Amino acid sequence: DIVMTQSPDSLAVSLGERATINCKSSQSVLYSLDNKNYLAWYQQKPGQPPKLLLYWASTRHSGVPDRFSGSGSGTDFTLTISSLQAEDVAVYYCQQYFSAPPYTFGQGTELEI
């Protein structure tokens, strides 16, 4: 199984400042046949289901503000929120969909103001 490890576990950032969350996979999630990184980021607010933010490591899902961006390739990935807004308080998860079963998620990063 591919193990996904996020850092940090929690993060406090001031409004308007940059937030950075890291995700590391135990093996590469870059598929050589299509040159895509099979890595997604989700946002989960309290009492709500997760919501897809980014797929293919860096492609924003429809309706996601452009302050959210993703980078990285292979085994190391980063989610960046360029200017934190109050509504961004949530838990963020990375997920690999390169190899299944099983799909695997990181343990989550709790983002606070």
Next chain:
Amino acid sequence: EVQLVQSGGGLVQPGRSLRLSCTASGFTFGDYVMNWVRQAPGKGLEWVGFIRSKANGGTTEYAASVRGRFTISRDDSKRIAYLQMNSLKTEDTAVYYCTREGLWRPHDAFYIWGQGTMVTVSS
């Protein structure tokens, strides 16, 4: 509107069974792989299993923690995915989400999520 609406769930005793349903609307349900993901209270996300589209065999895959106890099925005519949970254990207590993959193969991200349904296994 593209959405997944879940039903079922509740309180059940250890060793008993429960079935969850996930009703889709706003898209061609039969074309998509459907997954189930769970989240124990205060914990992270755990993938439970998926069912492929009929065009891709309609076969299923499961997490090791539920294999042999849980069964995923689908009724494309009714646009419903099911999660049949047997021999439930206290550690199965969680919010269960159904979720729809995208169409990219071999695998894709989880684009649409149901609202979640709570399953509590307790005597």
